[in-house]
Amino acid sequence: MVTRKQTTFKPIFTITPAVAGNLMRIEAVRQAIQSLPITPRVLASLRETARLFSTHYSTMIEGNRLTQEQVVQVIGQEQHFPGRERDEGEVKGYYAALDEVERAAQQREAVTETAVQRLHALVMGGGKTRVRPTPYRDGQNVIRDSRSSGIVYMPPEAKDVSPLMKQLVAWLNRQDDLPVPIRAGVAHYQFATIHPYYDGNGRTARLLTTLILHLGGYDLKGLYALEEYYARALKDYYEALTVGPSHNYYVGRAEADITGWVSYFIEGMAVSFEKVRNQAESESGRGGKDQTKLLRNLDARQRKALALFRRSREATAKEIGAIFGFQPRTAAHLCQRWVESGFLEVTDPAKKSRRYRLNEVYEAMLNNEK
Structure with a gap:
């Protein structure tokens, strides 16, 4: 296997005019939502809908077979579907991890390796809330095409996972000059690239993205679900994540230009945010006092x-x-x-x-x- 000496993580990308324009769209929605009066009843309803959407679409991306209605029944009514026990565990785990994201954001906790490992433990915990942070994988894993069984991506070797994760977390905690949405997008890409676990990497990457956005003031009152944007066109999502000249991490992936992914991610945020604004503006017409601060x-x-x-x-x-x-x-x-x-x-x-x-x-x- 081709290997190389690890270097400091320095993502390569360009903030194109299109990316800059979409960042402005995101900021416009962010400001509009902050000043929009939304009653507790409407806010609670919209937040819960967004959480259920996030759970459904993020697990669906990974092959979960439960419908959106069934996810609601599993989470809200503790209903069971014979033969779908694994699917039920996945949605319960993701929902529990969303709780952790919200708690960590409210407490203004820093992004650490332990925090990421705890998110992964919750994702894989089937709804358990008392979990231990899961250690990184101790062997090689590969991503294969489900039809041809050919290797689509070969992540870094196990011995390099811990150093790479340390670099990612250090980069996240010192990048004050980049817009928060771009930091979140880069983190999503790099976590998926490192692929530090045998399973649950995609879900954890999307949760990490949400945590970074919430900590950075882009929580949007908890009303959005970026996962829906990815799931609506999975081919585009995977193609945006696939960069570099080879499927092998050590052959150009680490030095690849990820402008395409950044562009895709920022556009997805803009689309998702504007969808929330349109819905929230419609709901706010019912009147009532905004109680966002109290609800937080x-x-x-x-x-x-x-x-x-x-x-x-x-x-x-x-x-x-x-x-x-x-x-x-x-x-x-x-x-x-x-x-x-x-x-x-x-x-x-x-x-x-x-x-x-x-x-x-x-x-x-x-x-x-x-």
């Missing part, structure tokens, strides 16, 4: 629980736990943590009939919708 204090489960309290002023731990498919003891612990954090208040302290309501701040927020 809530984690994904708390925002999901708001739907229950829209229907009923009070709820039991069992009713709250049913939303997430939790057992009674787990649901009770969750409610206790929410009481301690100030999200919920106890209205009936009796152990057998204990009921909860929202803290007055969040209850007032829901009342403002009506």
